[in-house]
Amino acid sequence: MPGIIGPDEIRRVSQAALELPGVDGVEVMFMHEWGGLTRFASSAIHQSTWSEDTAISVRVVSGGRIGVASSNDFSPEGARRCAESAKEMTQFIAPDPLYPGLAPKQPVPERDRFDEATAGTTPEQRAGGVAALVAQASDGFVAAGAFETSAAEVAVANSEGQFCWAPSTQASLTAVITGGEGGNGFAEVFGGSVADIDSEAVGRRAAVKASASQDPRPLSPGRYTVILEPSAVSTPLGFLAWMGFGGRALLEGRSCFSGKEGQQVAAKSISIYDDATSPLTLGIAFDFEGVPRERTDLVKDGIFVDAVYDMRSAKQAGKQTTGHALPPPNPEGPLPLNLFLEPGDATLEDMIASTERGLLITRFHYSNIVHPVESTITGMTRDGTFWIENGEVAYPVRNLRFTQSIVEALSHVTMIGRETELASEFFFSASRVPALKIDSFNFSSASDH
Amino acid sequence: MLDVAKQAVEAAKVAGADYADARVASEESEALTVRNQEMEGIDRSSSLGVGIRVLVNGYWGFAATARLEAHEIERTARLAVEIARAASRLPSEPVALSEVEPVTATWSSSMQEDPFNVPLEEKVALLMEATRRMQQVKGLTFAESGLDFYRVKTHFASSEGAAISQTSVHSGGGIEGTAIGEGEIQRRSYPNSFRGHIAAAGWEHIQRLGLLEEAERTASEAVQLLNARECPSEVTTLVVDSGQVELQIHESIGHPVELDRVLGMEEAYAGSSFVRPGDRGKLRYASDLVSIIADATLPGGLGSFGFDDEGVPAQRIPIIVDGIFQNFLSSRETAPVIGEKSSGAMRADGWSNLPLIRMTNISIEPREGSLQDIIGDTKDGIFMATNQSWSIDDHRVNFQFGCEIAWRIKDGKLTEMYRNPNYTGITTEFWGSCDAVGGREDWTLWGTPNCGKGQPGQVARVGHGAAPARFRDVRVGVRG
Numbered sequence: 057m058p059g060i061i062g063p064d065e066i067r068r069v070s071q072a073a074l075e076l077p078g079v080d081g082v083e084v085m086f087m088h089e090w091g092g093l094t095r096f097a098s099s100a101i102h103q104s105t106w107s108e109d110t111a112i113s114v115r116v117v118s119g120g121r122i123g124v125a126s127s128n129d130f131s132p133e134g135a136r137r138c139a140e141s142a143k144e145m146t147q148f149i150a151p152d153p154l155y156p157g158l159a160p161k162q163p164v165p166e167r168d169r170f171d172e173a174t175a176g177t178t179p180e181q182r183a184g185g186v187a188a189l190v191a192q193a194s195d196g197f198v199a200a201g202a203f204e205t206s207a208a209e210v211a212v213a214n215s216e217g218q219f220c221w222a223p224s225t226q227a228s229l230t231a232v233i234t235g236g237e238g239g240n241g242f243a244e245v246f247g248g249s250v251a252d253i254d255s256e257a258v259g260r261r262a263a264v265k266a267s268a269s270q271d272p273r274p275l276s277p278g279r280y281t282v283i284l285e286p287s288a289v290s291t292p293l294g295f296l297a298w299m300g301f302g303g304r305a306l307l308e309g310r311s312c313f314s315g316k317e318g319q320q321v322a323a324k325s326i327s328i329y330d331d332a333t334s335p336l337t338l339g340i341a342f343d344f345e346g347v348p349r350e351r352t353d354l355v356k357d358g359i360f361v362d363a364v365y366d367m368r369s370a371k372q373a374g375k376q377t378t379g380h381a382l383p384p385p386n387p388e389g390p391l392p393l394n395l396f397l398e399p400g401d402a403t404l405e406d407m408i409a410s411t412e413r414g415l416l417i418t419r420f421h422y423s424n425i426v427h428p429v430e431s432t433i434t435g436m437t438r439d440g441t442f443w444i445e446n447g448e449v450a451y452p453v454r455n456l457r458f459t460q461s462i463v464e465a466l467s468h469v470t471m472i473g474r475e476t477e478l479a480s481e482f483f484f485s486a487s488r489v490p491a492l493k494i495d496s497f498n499f500s501s502a503s504d505h
Numbered sequence: 506m507l508d509v510a511k512q513a514v515e516a517a518k519v520a521g522a523d524y525a526d527a528r529v530a531s532e533e534s535e536a537l538t539v540r541n542q543e544m545e546g547i548d549r550s551s552s553l554g555v556g557i558r559v560l561v562n563g564y565w566g567f568a569a570t571a572r573l574e575a576h577e578i579e580r581t582a583r584l585a586v587e588i589a590r591a592a593s594r595l596p597s598e599p600v601a602l603s604e605v606e607p608v609t610a611t612w613s614s615s616m617q618e619d620p621f622n623v624p625l626e627e628k629v630a631l632l633m634e635a636t637r638r639m640q641q642v643k644g645l646t647f648a649e650s651g652l653d654f655y656r657v658k659t660h661f662a663s664s665e666g667a668a669i670s671q672t673s674v675h676s677g678g679g680i681e682g683t684a685i686g687e688g689e690i691q692r693r694s695y696p697n698s699f700r701g702h703i704a705a706a707g708w709e710h711i712q713r714l715g716l717l718e719e720a721e722r723t724a725s726e727a728v729q730l731l732n733a734r735e736c737p738s739e740v741t742t743l744v745v746d747s748g749q750v751e752l753q754i755h756e757s758i759g760h761p762v763e764l765d766r767v768l769g770m771e772e773a774y775a776g777s778s779f780v781r782p783g784d785r786g787k788l789r790y791a792s793d794l795v796s797i798i799a800d801a802t803l804p805g806g807l808g809s810f811g812f813d814d815e816g817v818p819a820q821r822i823p824i825i826v827d828g829i830f831q832n833f834l835s836s837r838e839t840a841p842v843i844g845e846k847s848s849g850a851m852r853a854d855g856w857s858n859l860p861l862i863r864m865t866n867i868s869i870e871p872r873e874g875s876l877q878d879i880i881g882d883t884k885d886g887i888f889m890a891t892n893q894s895w896s897i898d899d900h901r902v903n904f905q906f907g908c909e910i911a912w913r914i915k916d917g918k919l920t921e922m923y924r925n926p927n928y929t930g931i932t933t934e935f936w937g938s939c940d941a942v943g944g945r946e947d948w949t950l951w952g953t954p955n956c957g958k959g960q961p962g963q964v965a966r967v968g969h970g971a972a973p974a975r976f977r978d979v980r981v982g983v984r985g
Contacts, residue, residue, distance in 0.1 A: 092588070095960055097770045100597030104588045105961065107569040107857040109554065126550040128571045141549050148629045149544035179566075179584075179591035187594050200772035202960045232773040309646070309685045385546035387538060421776065424894040426907060427925060429688050432985040434905050436898040438776070457896075457903055457929070459985045500983050501929050503903035504779075 058090050058108050060170075060209055061130075063221040070213040072132035073114045073139035079146070081117040081158045082139060083214040085344055085383055086110070088130070090175075091206025094182035099190045099198040101183060115384045116142035117158070120151030124384045156367035156377075159346040161217035167333070167341045169224035171249040175207035177227070185255040189231055192259030197235030197266055199259065204228050205250050212346035222340040229253050230480070232439055233266040238505060239452075241265025242418050242439035244287060246478040246486045248338055265418060265440040269452040274502060275443065277456060281414030282497040283407045283444070289397065289489040290479035291420040291435060292462040293328070297392050297487075299428045299462075301330070301354050303369035303380075304389025306362075312431040312463060313360045321360045322466035325400060328355040330364060330380070330392035336488050337478065339394040342379065344386075349379035354392065358467075366390040395487040400472025407471050407493040409447040415497075416442040416449060420458070423481075431462040436503065459500040468496045506531070507670055509573055510662035513557045516582035518664055522559035522566075522589070524602065525582070526663040528814060529555045529573075530856035535621065538651045539632035541640060545649075547625065554856035557582050561589035563599020567859040602837040603846040605817050607666035612811025614673045615804060616707030620654040623708045628652055631716065635680050638720035644728040647683040648720075651700050652676075652711065653954070655966070659814070667816035675807060675966060677703025677952060678711045680720055682727035691730035691924055693909055695723040697748045698891050703952035703966065704805045726910060729922060736911050736926035738982035742886030742975065743928055744879055747943070749908055750869060750971035751951040752892040757932040758790070758797055759864040759967070761901040762824055763850075764833040766862075768842060774960050776899025779932070780830065782843045788830040791936030796870040797825040799834060801849060806866035806968030807952040810852075814860035817849035824867065828937075836862050854963035861959050866950065868970025872942040876973040879941045881917040887981055888912050888919060889926045905929040905983060928981045935976060943972035 070084040090108035094101055110130035116123050116139055123145030125138040182203045190199045204227065211221040230244040243261035245253055296312075305311040313321065322328075331351040332339025342348050345367055353361045365373060366381035369389050380390035408416065415437075423435025437455045444450060473490030480486045510527040517525035531553040538545040555578060556569035566589030570581045632650040639648030655675040662668050679701015681694045696702040696714055704710050745753065760766065761778040769777055780788065791797075801819035803809050810819055815837050823831045833843070834850040839862065851860040880888060889908035897904040911926035912919040948970055956965045 093961055094591075096595065097772055098597070098768075100595045101564070101592035102597075102770055103565060103567070103859060103960075104592050105567040105569070105859055106584055106588060107556075107961075109552075109569075109571045109857055113550075121544075122546070124546060124548050126548070128552045128554065130571075145547040145549070145625065148625045149547065150542075152543070179588040180594070183591040183594035190595060198769070200769065202773065204960075230773060234769075234772065310683075310690060385536075385538075385548045387540075387545050421899050422896050424896045424907075426894060426927065426983075426985065429690050430985065434894075434896045434983070436896070436903065438899045455898055455903070457898070457905060459905070459983050461985045464985070498985055500985075501903060501905070501980075503898045503900070504931070505898075505900055505902070 060223050061088050066211045066221060067213065067219060069130060069132055069135050073135040074213060074215050076116060076139040076143060079116050079118040079143055081215045083115040083158050085113040086211040087208060089206065089208045091204065092179060092182060093202055093204040094186055095202045096186050097200040099193060101186060104179060112138060113384060114138035114142050116146060118146040120155045121146040121149040122152060123149065154368050154372050156371040158214040158216045159218045164220040164342045164348045169222065169248055169340060171225045174205050174225035174227050174250040177205035177250050185253060188255040189259035192256060192263045193233050194263060194267060197233050199231055199233045201231035210340055212342065212344060214346060218346045220342045220346050224340055225249065226338055227253050229255060229258050231258050231262040233262040235266060237270040238272055239266040239270035240439045241269060244480060269440045272452040272454045275453040275456065277499045277501050279496050279498050281411055281495050283411065283414060283416045284492045285418050286477040286479040286489045286491055287419040288417045289492050290481045290487045291423050292465060293395055293397055293487045293489055294481035295423065295433050296431065296462050297395055299425065299431055301363050302389050302391050303363040303365035303373060307369060307372050312429055316360050317362060319360055320358050321463055322355055322358040323469040324358040325472055326355055326358050326466050326469055327398040329353045329396050330394050331396055332394040337394040343381040344383045345381040347377050347379040352378045364390045364392045393485050397489045399474050399476050399490040401474050402471040404473060404491050407491065408444055408449060411444045412446060414444045416444055426459060432460065433462060434459040454505055455503040456499040457501045458498060460498045465494050465497055468494050470495050507660040507662060507668055509555060510660045513555050513578050513582055514662045514664050516579045517557055517559045517585060520583045520586040522561055522586055524560040524664050525557065526661065527555055527557045528853065528856055529660040531658045532855055533656050535654045537628055537632060539636050540647055540649045542633050542636050544629065552855060556856045556859065557585045558859055559585045559589050560600055561586055562593060564589045564592040565600060569857040600838050601841050603840045605837065607663060607816065609668045610811060612671045614705040614809060616674050618708040620676045620708045621656060635716045635720050638717060639680065639682050639724035642721060642724035642728055644684055645682050645724045646685040648724060650680045650716065652678045653700055653703060661816055663816055669812050669816055671811055673705060674707060675703055676706050676708065676710045677701050677954065678714055678716060680716050680723055682724035684727040684731045686731040689731055691727050693723045693727040694891055695719040697951060698893060698909065699955060703807060703954050705807055705809055706805055730910060730924045733922040733924040736923035736982040738984060740978055740980050742883055742977055743979040743981060744883060744886060744888040744914065744973065744975045746876060746890040746973050747947060747949045747971040748951060749889060749892050750974050751969040752895055752906060754867055754869060754969050754971060755953055756895055756897045757901060757904055759867040762833050763862045764835040764839040767833060768839055775958055779900045779902050784830050786829065786831060789828055790825050790830040790933055791828040792939045793828045794872055794942050795825055795828050795936055795939050797867060798870060799824050799865050799867050801865035803866045805950055807966040808865035808968040813849045813851045814853045815851045817847045820849045822848045834862050834864065852965055854965060858961065858963045861963060863965045864967040866968035866970060869942060869972060871945045871948040871972045873944045876943055876947045879943060879973055879975050880914055880919060883914045883975065884916060886914045888914050902932055904932065926981065927983050928979050929983050930979060938977040939974055940977055941975035943974065948972040
């Protein structure tokens, strides 16, 4: 197994780019990733992979003109070639009037996000975890999913003297158990360490749900009260990050929150923030400009506070960067990658017991934007959708398509779970979210399973 | 670099592989984006590495590295074998590969002018002028233009003796106008959304796109959409342009006929399929007018190659003939499960990923008439153009797709413009309602540059030949 390259060697290689003559500034973003993913289906391991790669991206500034070149050639020669290529580009680019300069030299707090055991997880260990999960599937059911363990080191160096470096690890296990008479059940777990992964527990959750979801009944589309489990909550929250919380989009009038600073946009019980510094998420301590990340309140007590910013959008807004730059080039501008939705005081059982008629939803599938300014998205339920009647889960139902404004849904939240989970979305990074009860959610059509 | 691939195969055999293949792939790309006559960015990137795939006792292992020193390749090959041995922890039917004749061959996509040799000044000047023309339209907020170029060189060797080197060059470009009004954002793209029209071709493809000629119209339509009415909610006759038929084919035919999905191998992530192995020759997928071909030999297609990433020759396979489902997209592993040989559809995203079943060029066969003919033949309905969003369920049954623009069709003519159009349906019902498919004159070989699949996630560039088409009794105008 490979190990960490480390800050000394990264500084040495970066220096070859930083020494580029005849320019105003150079920034080097470095990434080294390695890890394995054991993928299983029909209760057998069918695709199991491992890879290691480095990436070096060099941003060169000359008279406010910016060029970016990247390569996976991690060597002084590779860094130098990137720098020269980026410099060539600056000849053809007009100066950016909003160019904010490079991040100044500043301290970045160190956070221990690296777990040696996770970085060194063997294929045999992952296979063992998968075997423990698969064993939870009942007769007539099979398991599919992926067990991933990965490590990365990210560094940013620039000609202002800033240098920051962070190693980190992640582990995740997702499972879908299917079988019986149309039963489907999903469960997942994310963490910074392979020790966070309880394979049997994930398997048990998916198996119970798969068993309970057999023989789903058709349900007419319409507006229903819904209880979204954390995996389902991660979908609207992820899309809200994309459509609403980016500083550049906000300034350009493309955000669903443009012009709504200080306005009530959700129920008073809703608070959303981004915080890479929290031990409860997986983020590193700085962004891809080398700026320390900070906790940023986005929605507080239902009121939209502000978006996140990188240096360019902050200059445009007359504000300070919040440390949310993405890797260059980043035409979308800054985005929050470590979202939190603050928990409430309810249990999932409380939510079900308080529901006369409604739906319990495990997760959504393949969602996409319908109307960005209205924050309307559409998507499907999958892997466990249940009808609730008189305070109890009554029976499973076939999958439904929702078409719903996220902001409107958040305005109709009546209960919030007290437990949170790191939950993934098809397109976005994991958010830490509780379950939500929403008293009006629009389903526009239905599927056959 | 073919020698490096052969070296990796030998290292895997020494480590204990029963079968091994290796791909050394180098990729270079260049992307340029201009917004309102300002360069948003020029991005160049390159990547080089090797991926080693092995079978040990019928179980797969795969490992990849960017380090091409001999000892690193040997270490990576040993790891691939270790991974395959670990997979046997869960017993399953050993993988049996369909036969393929191992060949020594080279292949290149065709082009007239290498886009990487075209001076940056020329590319930037084109994009600047396109946005300048768009900005002449009053009310437009953002005028954007972009170009994308890719060159992928792959060297494949297998323990069966295959030695194949291939080079593909893909070029694409497009423009997009954005108009922002009170609570509304409207976009119009040309020639297609999501960075335009990309093909296996060189700079000559960009020169034929007509980006400058269409700039003003594109921008004008974006501005007009701000004041257009919302697409009404109704069940009606729907005519879609070839760009939207491309998306419709991709999501509701291309993915459901991937045999790995059918066999449950993608169950936990992208999902499975409503199509069953026994449906070949039986399932009425669409109306008689609809015939779909998977053709990896099509010149200019993003899904064209000489050999797939298992060394299987490019093929032309009927998927749907006169509405009846006929064949899956398959691999050497999955084809024998249904008693067939591979259809040659295994493709990997770069060197660091193992090949998966991917679309090649999945195209609808042209019938008769132009788009204007179809509209002229429609008494009442809605015409939608240019895909904007897509969503489909995990069995590829229930879909909802959005377009950039629509017009009411009245007595064979386009009348009122509508904004935010979308439509929803059930795959076989929708294709079954198709009663017109356009002819060769409006058939376009589009490129889809962003097809996602697999874990770890992979992105493929695939092709779709599409003509405008008409569908009856479609629910349009779905609102939240």
